[in-house]
Amino acid sequence: MLEAAATESGPPELELELELALGAALDWAEVTAEAEAAAAETDETAAADAEETTEVDAAAAEEAEGD
Numbered sequence: 001m002l003e004a005a006a007t008e009s010g011p012p013e014l015e016l017e018l019e020l021a022l023g024a025a026l027d028w029a030e031v032t033a034e035a036e037a038a039a040a041e042t043d044e045t046a047a048a049d050a051e052e053t054t055e056v057d058a059a060a061a062e063e064a065e066g067d
């Protein structure tokens with residue numbers, strides 16, 4: 001949308017600035033999406049680790065009661 005407006009009536013400098021701004025915005029969105037995906041993966045790993053720790057602790061407690 002911005003790029004179309006610049007090419008219709010704007011000077012070449014404005015078109016270049018808008019293209020650079022659009023490129024930067026797209027780059028930022030991509031980096032943000034990658035960071036959010038990495039954070040979600042970290043959260044999933046932490047939840048799985050916590051579940052495994054709970055299971056190991058429960059098994060150890062049962063074993064200790066049996067002794």
